[in-house]
Amino acid sequence: MPGEGKSGEGRSGAGGVDPERLWLRPAEPRRGRRPSFTREAITVAAVAVADAEGLEAVTMRRVAAEVGAGVMSLYSYAPDKETLLELMVDHVSAELAVPAPPTGDWRAGLKAVARLQRAHMLRHPWLPAALSTRRSPGPNTLAFLEHVLAVLRPSGLDGAARLEVFAQLTGFVAGHVGYEIAQARAALPPGRAEAEARYLAAVAADGRHPELAEALASAGSPPTPDDTFARFLDRLVDGLDST
Known part of the structure; x- marks a missing residue:
């Protein structure tokens, strides 16, 4: 998959997702014309594909098609599938609405x-x-x-x-x-x-x-x-x- 395995925003120089860069720094598009989509839109599209067809169907090319973008334009928001999976897991975690405060039991x-x-x-x-x-x-x-x-x-x-x-x-x-x-x-x-x-x-x-x-x-x-x-x-x- 083009771009996967390369260093970029969201990844550390030694490989793997850099949590500080991913979660503590806002996603910024690369120089040039601002794309018509957001990291949130990319994540939502990836979750929808995974829900319907499984993780194996989630590729950068497929997600780019879902948001109506060229695949290369996604990389400043999610440079590879590992980063995209991090975003997907945390996105759906918002659904885990916690119940009332702990009772002590x-x-x-x-x-x-x-x-x-x-x-x-x-x-x-x-x-x-x-x-x-x-x-x-x-x-x-x-x-x-x-x-x-x-x-x-x-x-x-x-x-x-x-x-x-x-x-x-x-x-x-x-x-x-x-x-x-x-x-x-x-x-x-x-x-x-x-x-x-x-x-x-x-x-x-x-x-x-x-x-x-x-x-x-x-x-x-x-x-x-x-x-x-x-x-x-x-x-x-x-x-x-x-x-």
């Missing part, structure tokens, strides 16, 4: 945060993949992080541990949502679920898999995705040590 508050994150990632199915590599938190992401750290203050954990809990929680939600999305896309054809159930029942009855037989006997009806997430979340948050 940090476990309940943390579970509310996780449910908010899950709904957010399901709206933007590309987010789990985008978050799988290290990102520099922009202003919207930092506002959400500030809320989560406040939620965790009554836990007794120190600041570093609270940051770790936030990272652990976000990783859990991203991984779970990624699995949910993959399962939804790989929906079983008619009759396949029944065939798999019969197969597992036969295996459980052969006497060689007693642990599996016990697990299947206690499984009951298949849980909903919401129920599964809630159960896993309870195990994670309730198991956190606040000492």
